Amino acid sequence: MLSLLRRITQEVTAAQTLPSALDIIVRRVRRAMRSEVCSIYLVDPNTEEYVLMATRGLNSGGAGKLSLKAHEGLVSLVGRRAEPVNLEDAHAHPSFHYLSGSGEERYKSFLGVPIIHHRQILGVLVVQHEDKRRFDEGEEAFLITLSAQLAGVIAHAEATGAMTTLDNTEKPTSQDFRYKGIAGSQGVAIGKGMVVYPPADLDVIPDRKTQEIESELSSFSDALKAVRKDIRRASSRLSQHLSEDEKALFDVYLKILDDNALAAEVEHRIKEGNWAQGALRQVVQFHISHFNRMEDPYLRERATDIRDLGRRILSHLQETAPSPTETFKEPVILIGEELTASMLGEVPIDKVIGLVSVMGSSNSHVAILARAMGIPTVMGALDVPYTQLDKVDMIVDGYSGQIFTNPSDHLTENYQQIVDEERQLETEFEALKDLPCETKDGKRLSLFVNTGLSADIARSLDRGAEGIGLYRTEVPFMVRDRFPTEAEQEVIYRQQLEGFAPAPVTVRTLDVGGDKALPYFPIKEENPFLGWRGIRVTLDHLEIFMAQIRAMIKASAGLHNLKIMLPMISNVSEVEEAIVLIQRAYDEVLEEGYDVKMPKVGVMIEVPAAVYQVKELAALVDFMSVGSNDLTQYLLAVDRNNPRVADLYHSFHPAVLRALQSIVTEAKDEHVTLSVCGEMAGDPMGAILFMAMGYDVLSMSSTSLPKVKAVIRHITMEQAENMLSEVLNLSRASAVKKTMEGLMRDANIERFVRPAKSSSMNQ
Template identity: 80%
Template sequence: MEDPYLRERATDIRDLGRRILSHLQEKTPSVTEELTEPVIIVGEELTASMLGEFPLDKVKGLVSVMGSSSSHVAILARAMGIPTVMGAVDLPYSKLDKVDMIVDGYSGQIFTYPSDAIIDSYQQIVDEERLLESEYEQLKDLPCETLDGQRIGLYVNTGLLADINRSLDRGAEGVGLYRTEVPFMIRDRFPTEAEQEQIYRQQLQGFAPAPVTIRTLDVGGDKALPYFPIKEENPFLGWRGIRVTLDHLEIFMAQIRAMIKASAGLHNLKIMLPMISNVAEVEEAQSLIRRAYAEVKEEGYDVIMPKVGVMIEVPAAVYQVKELAGMVDFMSVGSNDLTQYLLAVDRNNSRVAGLYHTFHPAVLRALNDIVEQTKGEGIKLSVCGEMAGDPLGAILIMAMGYDTLSMSSTSLPKVKAVLRKLTMEQAEDMLAQVMSLAHADAVKQTLMKLVREAGVERLIRPSKTAALQ
């Protein structure tokens, strides 16, 4: 199938077939039934069901020749904190039974028959990680504030109900991006207005009174709905995001009405519009949002007009931020798509994936220009995406003058720990030193040197891993 998400599910079907065949052939019982020692699971194509056969307290690592970061087993492993290496091409996996191994999930490296020196080095990494986790736990209820008192908000990106407790446990101050396409993707039809209201209510209630930014349906590109196929020659430059929903007002209005109804009595809803490329799209969307609000209010719901913002993801929006700032309440830079469009690099294409770099000088300059162009407009600015969850990226974003960062809940404690160890002056000095550099690699190397000098490198990645690379 063409859809990458559904293609990954084929792995689960193949796994089911293998398991049925194994029973038909009456093979001997699995080794998992008598497992007493810690193990690293190695295979040609690991699946979520395989992982479920093992006692998870005994699983210390996963290595798969096939698969990707979007496969079920990789998603589960990340959630459980199990070091994982996927796509280990040419690995002689059938010859690794009973072999001592080290799996480095930071660098994507595998060590077989490790020497005592390597084992000692990695044991120090494990000890350091445990120490850092205890340090993070102590920061949970503290604000993200630099040593000289500069405050920046740390929000989370969510998409599932399970994200609520996980995010609050890590000290999230609210939701910077709730991806509404997730509940759309797990169904075989469009959810009704009532079903959407229930879904959004759970998120709004779970984080109340903290703000929850709900993005309108963002499908197209690499996000497809099985019951709403979009076939295009160039999907990333085609019918996606706000373009789809403004062409299907019944979808847009049902979603906006559901959001506003869900916020009744809570008043913590913010609405964000994706893939904005011109002011006309914002004007039309705002008119529809006002209409939906009036309808819901007339139906007797206790609601207030939600704040409305836009995502800055395409170069056209970067060059119109001043006009957009005069129209909306907030703006959020989608760093993943903005990087993709600025560099003309499909990050899902392995042939050009090496050209995709969030520290590319053009990306940094675009981010900085957004802040400069909107000064004095009274607009709140945030960045969501991988760059916000990277401590190095977070330092630069904070120094540029953004108000909030939004990231995955797993990244939040580390980002907070790093920013609390620096002064704003240090962060601004780092920014000044890298903004004149012409190569992305030079930016990354310079940042690592500067955080090393600032004494926060250990919070960014284990020092032993850095020494081994």
């Protein structure tokens, strides 16, 4: 069964259009189950009707024309119940409804299974027989398994089928195609898409229209010549070690590259208007799919040869491709399967107005970076056909997590109004830069920034930051190919400490592991977020920890504004051990003649164990900072970087809010400063609740700071406390957010969170 499932899935994945994908499914399933009928009904999102989209056995002329209403017939019953319906005599069931014109009147037995993708019913897969008989458990299990396998493929095919073709003469037949992701960074971007991808990876190469046909043909021809030369050289080098049969493999490679074989197909697609890299990907994927479907194991292995040759050609094509700086001439919306911080570092960031990542969540590092830079971003857009969005007109709605392609003039005008409102708000925020963050009745709240780059200093001070609440030391570690020396670290930390002096600068000790890896210090684990990370790593490597602490303390000489923060604390003993080492480092630096003072030491509260040890930890340290990103992740057992469960990651989950309140209650009499340095602190809604709970300091990206200050300055402490009391006992995250939105609207501060037009469009 597994091999059959794999072959069907591979065939469907390789299909060029949604109708052809559906036809493959009904044809292959009918044959595999020896059923007389196999049909697929898909839900029309506009009418919610179940439309017969493909069939073998019923009247094929009804495909795309015949439909059942949302509460009509056995097909809709399967959809409403979201589980299989298996009937010996379908006609006898009260929900049976004859679909006129389908020719199904003679079929008695019925088995329908739902096609579900991310909790959404996409449609129903049905098999039928003339005889009265119940499909057995094995048949039902096969259809359920196949449906689960194909749901994502169908969802993606639906999205892909909506896109424009490569033919420049064709125009989109309709507009405003909408895809849903996760809001990563607030704001709206209107512009053309540009697909970015890691090098030498065929699967992520986008389709890209080109007018330079001859140039692309020439580039492809040069790449082919280079690969042929590589293969002949390899054959010659290894000839004395191989038998004649083994040497023949290189001849096979050369034949595949022959002008009348793979090369001719690529050239044909280039002439149709695709650039060389996209044409190569299409041809290689087609041949790989073809070989994978073959029964013979030897022939199936030839797919590996095709992929290897494709990568070799691609590598040569990319060597001669223009650099990103040459490519980015106009502002663009960057799109990729999985955008990373390093990808952003390779492009001129002043040309990037929006980001879309198929993978990742709102708490992925690229989303955090996007918020820091104020770039509207949508993450986890799993169904977006990203390879076909190059140079396509798009709108990225970072408020609601929506993406629109080929937007209509009307939709573009509406979103342009939002952009205009955002610019107006920015002007208002500039006037607040030098004003304190305090409520209308005088409650003062300190606003610090999270940073990791020296370039952030000027931006943060320009937006009124009162200090650094979190300096991520892993950033300078990640941009090197080795551990930075103590002297190099001292220079880096000194920049931050001098830039903000005399304001406090909280420097976190090295926090690697989990989703943060150093290329020269790889940590490979089955469960990295529950493994060797944060303080666990540095206490195991004293040479790293001590060099870093000494560098921090030396950098504070004469400034005395350093605070040291320990990440991933889950035991009191970790803090005790770290404090002893910090004292030792301080004594060593003092002996070297530096003018330093013992820095204040604090811990991050980001795992549940620390929440329940607040009193004991507070007795050891000077301050505590809640890392709300990881605390939420660990409390809810949700990987914050996994788009499949991203909708379960709720910063305003009742359990999270109660844990946050509990920390304040437990630390109340312990004389420690309490702060929050997670992304939740930069959300004005979260900032109100944190202030009401009793937190002293909020640390956020510099982009979020003006919004938070504007909101706090427009309410009273009493209003904030009333809002907290309204939501603290609610049982659902959705209820918390909805209630807060209403309360903020009543307080006339909602416009600072999102423009009025955006609010009305997403209600």
